[in-house]
Amino acid sequence: MSTAKNSDFLLEIKDLKKYYPVRGGFFRKKIGDVKAVDNISLELKKGETFGLVGESGCGKSTAGRTITRLFKPSDGKILFEGRDITNIRGRELRNIRQDIQMVFQDPYASLNPKMMVGSIVSEPLVNYGRGSEGKLKEEVMNLLTKVGLPEDAYYKYPHEFSGGQRQRIGIARALALKPKLIVADEPVSALDVSVQSQVLNLLKSLQKEFDLTLLFIAHDLSVVKHMSDRIGVMYLGNLVEVADADEIYRNPKHPYTKALISAIPQPDPRNKSKRIILSGDVPSPQNPPKGCPFHPRCPEAMPECSEKRPLLKEVNNNHRASCLLYE
Ligand code: SF4
Secondary structure (H helix, E strand, C coil): CCCCCCCHHEEEEEEEEEEEEEEEEECCEEEEEEEEEEEEEEEEEECEEEEEEECCCCCCCHHHHHHCCCCCCCCCEEEECCCEECCCHHHHHHHHHCEEEEECCCCCCCCCCCHHHHHHHHHHHHHHHCCHHHHHHHHHHHHHHHHHCCHHHCCCCCHHCHHHHHHHHHHHHHCCCCEEEEEECCCCCCCHHHHHHHEEEHHHHHHHCCCCCCCECCHHHHHHHHCCCCCEEEEEEEEEEEHHHHHHHHCCHHHHHHHHHCCCCCCCCCCCCCCCCCCCCCCCCCCCCCCCCHHHHHCCCCHHCCCCCCEEEECCCCEEECCCHHH
């Protein structure tokens, strides 16, 4: 059983859903839902890094954007520091955005190409009236230095930087308001492998310095491995396994997690583990399979898996999995 108290949590997600209506016919009547996020519950402890992983289309980015309230949840609850922020709007929502920031996958698309870097990074401070008049430039220069950019970056435009440097600008902008939570959505997947680890190391050191809680979204388990205290694996809008990072790599329970881990390249050729190849693609979230959503692809599926839906349950200390093998 977890020993964490509610006051240890910065963020609590309860039965969160994000559905998109599907319309059809002459009158564009609702004929179904795309269940992008389907009933996920998780908690983030203050100061931890939680890695959220899964194949593309599993709903992890939608979950991130719903948690930050960029998207409106369809159902469920989001508690931030114990406060229900699920349906807040207007000024309340604007205020909470100071504490919850996002870093996006494509740094170029998320930066205004017509603005100088100094203006991009100072924009949140100006919008929230947080930068003191004479000190704003100094504060922004300080942030640029902290993310490893030269001070003259202040006067340059995004196109004058490499992909890794642009992501550093995005990180500086996200840090400007000194948020408590950063949701980083695939922050290194658009970058060259050679600069990925630099940006990951930067995020790690800034997390300590700024006392941040980090929700780190990635499709690649090897990327979240070095970043995360705990990891949640998503499949078809559901969380299928949650455990401490070491535990999930050493002792994966869910067959989907086992397959993802088997795909991580091993640096030591003597450590050859057999790669589990999953058949087929992720099914449509508009029409998820009955029973366990993973059963059409599961190498360990049993007859009852196509009928009964497993629940996310504790299978070990602080280790939860949704699989009928453990019920
Ligand atoms: Fe596989 Fe069945 Fe477990 Fe689903 S419930 S993951 S199909 S063994």
